[in-house]
Amino acid sequence: xxxVVLSTFDVTPIRDGGQTRYVSVYKxxxxxxxxxxxxxxxxxxxxxxxxKLADRFDVISFPATTGDQHHFWHILEKTRRLAHDVLCIxxxxxxxxxxxxxxxxxxxxxxxxxxxPYLALLGFGFAKRNAIKIYESFNVExxxxxxxxxxxxxxxxxxxxxxxxxxxxxxxxREANFVTAVSEGDAERLAELYDVPRSLITVxxxxxxxSRYPLWDKASRSELRGKLQIxxxxxxxxxxxxxxxxxxxxxxxxxxxxxxxxxxxxxxxGSIAQADRTGxxxxxxxxxxxDFVDEDLKIALLSxxxxxxxLVFSGGGTNLKLFDYMASGxxxxxxxxxxxxxxxxxxxxxxxxxxxxxxLLQSRVWETxxxxxxxxxxxxxxxxxxxxxxxxxxxxxxxxxxxMEASAIADGSKxxxxxxxxxxxxxxxxxxxxSTR
Numbered sequence: 509x510x511x512v513v514l515s516t517f518d519v520t521p522i523r524d525g526g527q528t529r530y531v532s533v534y535k536x537x538x539x540x541x542x543x544x545x546x547x548x549x550x551x552x553x554x555x556x557x558x559x560k561l562a563d564r565f566d567v568i569s570f571p572a573t574t575g576d577q578h579h580f581w582h583i584l585e586k587t588r589r590l591a592h593d594v595l596c597i598x599x600x601x602x603x604x605x606x607x608x609x610x611x612x613x614x615x616x617x618x619x620x621x622x623x624x625p626y627l628a629l630l631g632f633g634f635a636k637r638n639a640i641k642i643y644e645s646f647n648v649e650x651x652x653x654x655x656x657x658x659x660x661x662x663x664x665x666x667x668x669x670x671x672x673x674x675x676x677x678x679x680x681x682r683e684a685n686f687v688t689a690v691s692e693g694d695a696e697r698l699a700e701l702y703d704v705p706r707s708l709i710t711v712x713x714x715x716x717x718x719s720r721y722p723l724w725d726k727a728s729r730s731e732l733r734g735k736l737q738i739x740x741x742x743x744x745x746x747x748x749x750x751x752x753x754x755x756x757x758x759x760x761x762x763x764x765x766x767x768x769x770x771x772x773x774x775x776x777x778g779s780i781a782q783a784d785r786t787g788x789x790x791x792x793x794x795x796x797x798x799d800f801v802d803e804d805l806k807i808a809l810l811s812x813x814x815x816x817x818x819l820v821f822s823g824g825g826t827n828l829k830l831f832d833y834m835a836s837g838x839x840x841x842x843x844x845x846x847x848x849x850x851x852x853x854x855x856x857x858x859x860x861x862x863x864x865x866x867x868l869l870q871s872r873v874w875e876t877x878x879x880x881x882x883x884x885x886x887x888x889x890x891x892x893x894x895x896x897x898x899x900x901x902x903x904x905x906x907x908x909x910x911x912m913e914a915s916a917i918a919d920g921s922k923x924x925x926x927x928x929x930x931x932x933x934x935x936x937x938x939x940x941x942x943s944t945r
Contacts, residue, residue, distance in 0.1 A: 509907055511537065512617040513644075514610075514627040515547040516593040518557065518569040523779055523800060524749040525828035526646055529714060530623065531561060536900030538565035541907070544617075546610050548572060548602065548627070550580045550592045556605065568613075570606040589660040594653065596626040597672045610634065619907050625649055625673070628680035642906060643680040643687045644712070647824030648697045650674050655822055656752065678702040686906045688712040690826050691849040712902040713849060715894040716831035720803065721887075723837055724811040732812045736796065742772035742869070744841075745813035747806070747832060750779045753823030757846075759788065761819040766791045767862035768869055774817070775809050777801060810836035814874040818856065820846035834890035837883045839874045841865070855886035 511534075519530040534543045538561075547569040557569040572580070572592075579599060583591050596602075607630075614620055614634040622628035623644040632641050653673045657666040681687050681702040687709045689695040699706040733743060746761070748754035758780060765774070766789075773794035781799035798809070810816065816833040818840050826849030833840050840856040847856060857873055859865040873879045892898075 509541045509618040510616060511541050511543045511619045511621065511907070512614050512631070513543065513545040513621045513623055514631045515545060515623055516549070516596050516626050518547045518549045518552060519545060519567060520559075520561070524751065525714070528828055529646065532715065532717060532896040533712075533900045533903060534565055535562050536897050537904050538562045540904065541619075544568065544613055546570070546606075546613065548596060548600075548606055550577055553577060568609065570603055570609075573601060573603045576600040576602070583665070587657075587660045587662045587665055589657055589666065591669060593624060593626040594669045594673055597629065597676045602630075621903075622680055622684075625677040625680035628676060628683070632680075632683050640686070640907060641684045642903070643684040644903070645677075645687065645689050645694065645698065647690070648694050648701065649677050649824075650701060651697070652824035655824070684708075686710060688903060688906075690714050692851070693848060694824070710902060710906060712899050713894055714826050714828045714831060715896045715899040716828070716835045716890055718835045718887075718891045718895045721807060721811065721832075721835040721837070723887075724808075729812045732808055736773070736775070738773045738794070741794075742770070742814045742872070742874070743812065744770075744772060744774045745777065745810050745816045745833075745838060746774055746780070747777045747810065747816070747829040748780045750781075750783045751823075753820070754778075754780055755783045756822055757820045758817070760821055761817045762788075762791055762795075764819065764859075764862045764865050765793060765817075768866035770865075770869055772814075775813060777806055777809055806832075807836065810838050813838050815839040815841050815857075818842035818846035819859070831890055831894045834886040834894070837887050839879050839883050840886060841868065850889065852885075852889055855882060855889055857882060 513534060515530065519527045522528055522531060530545065534545065537543055541564065543565045545567045547567065549569050550572040552569055552571040554571060556571065559567055561567060580592050580595060583595065610630065611634045614631055615636055617635065617639055619640045619642065620631050620635040621642045621644050622631045624646060625643065628643060635641055650673050654670060657669065660666050681698055681704045687698060687704070689698055689709055689711055690713050692711055695706065695709040695711055698704065699709060746758050748758065758776065762774070770793050773796055775796045775798060777798045779800050781797040810832060816838045818827070818830055818833065820827060820843065827846070830840070830846070830849070834855065841859050842856045843858065843860050857868055859868050
C-alpha cells in the first residue's frame with residue numbers, strides 16, 4: 509500500500525523524541541508498505557530536501573516560503589512563543605511546490621496519516637474517497653499548547669491560536685477513520701474533549717528499539733565509569749532535549765537531589781545541555797553535560813548508570829526517554845506523572861519528594877537484589893509492549909480496508925456526535941489560499 513505521512517518538521521538529523529518516533533515507526537512500516545513523509549519546515553529555507561531512510565521510505569522536506577518564515581519570526585517576537593505548527597493551520601500561505609507535490613502524492617495514497625493535527629485539513633482534503641485517514645496524535649495538542657502558550661505575550665493572539673488548535677484537532681479526530689494515541693490517558697482525553705467514540709482510538713505508544721540495548725556486564729560498566737572519573741560515586745542519568753518540560757523536569761530533579769543529599773554525578777544526555785541555565789543554583793554533586801551524542805555513547809551511558817531520573821512535572825503524551833531507560837536495564841526513579849503510560853507495576857522505584865528520594869539514595873537500592881528484579885521487569889515490559897516493531901504493527905493493523913457495513917457504522921457514529929463549537933471561534937476554517945490554486 510502507499511502511505512503518506514504529514515509533518516510540520518523534518519525528521520533528520522534526529523534531535524528529539526518526535527523525530528525518533530517518526531523514523532522508528534515508519535522504518536518498520538516501510539518493510540511492507542511504500543511510505544512517503546512530507547514535511548513543511550520553517551528551519552529549512554533554501555531547497556527541497558529529498559532523501560531515503562529505507563528502500564521504501566522516502567522523505568520530502570519542503571522549506572517554508574520567505575513570507576511564512578517572516579510571519580513565524582514576527583509571531584515569535586510578538587508572543588515570545590514558537591508557533592510554527594499552529595501557523596500551518598491557516599495563517600501560512602504554504603509554498604506552491606509543497607501544495608502541488610502534496611496534492612499529487614496524497615491523491616495517489618491508500619492511507620493518509622496526519623501526525624499532529626496541523627496539516628490534517630490539507631491532507632484529509634486531498635485524500636481520495638476510499639483512502640484510509642488516520643490522525644496520529646503524539647500528545648493531546650490542545651492541552652500541550654495550552655501549557656506552551658501560558659505566560660506568553662499578547663494573550664489575545666495566543667487565545668486565537670488556541671481556538672484554532674482546538675478546531676484542527678477536533679476536525680482531525682472526527683474526519684479520520686482511525687485515531688491513535690500514545691497512552692490510554694490521552695485516548696480517554698481525546699474522546700472526551702472532542703466527543704468521538706473511544707472505540708475509534710487505538711493506543712500506539714511511544715517505544716524503543718530494544719535490540720540496541722544489550723545487557724552490559726560489570727566489567728564494561730566499571731571501565732566506562734573509570735573514564736568518567738567518578739570512582740565509587742553513584743551515577744544518575746537524564747536523557748532529554750531542550751524542550752521546556754524536559755528542562756523543567758531536570759531543574760526540579762536537581763533541586764530534589766540536592767535536598768536529598770545526593771553526592772554523586774549526573775550524566776545529562778541530549779540538547780538539554782543547550783538550555784539557558786542562567787540563575788540555576790549550585791548543587792553539591794557533579795553534572796556531566798554531554799549534549800547530543802551518537803547512539804552508541806547514549807546506550808553506554810544509560811547502561812552504566814546506577815539509576816535514571818524520570819521525575820517529570822509537565823508535558824503531554826509519554827516520554828520516549830522512559831522506554832530507553834527501561835530497555836537499557838537502568839533502575840528508574842520516577843514520580844507519579846513520570847510513570848504515566850505504563851500500566852504495569854514493579855518496574856520502577858517511586859520518589860515523590862526529597863524525603864522519599866533521600867531514603868532511596870541511602871538504601872542504594874540499585875546495588876540490591878530488589879533493584880535487579882525491578883530492572884529486569886522494566887526491561888521485559890519494554891521488550892513485550894514497547895518495542896518499535898510492536899508499535900508499528902498496531903498502526904499498520906489499521907490499514908486494512910473496512911467492510912462497507914463497518915465503514916457505514918463508523919461514519920454514522922461520527923455524525924451522531926454533538927457539534928459543540930470551539931471556544932471563541934469567530935469564523936470557519938479554510939485551506940490556505942495556495943491550496944486551491
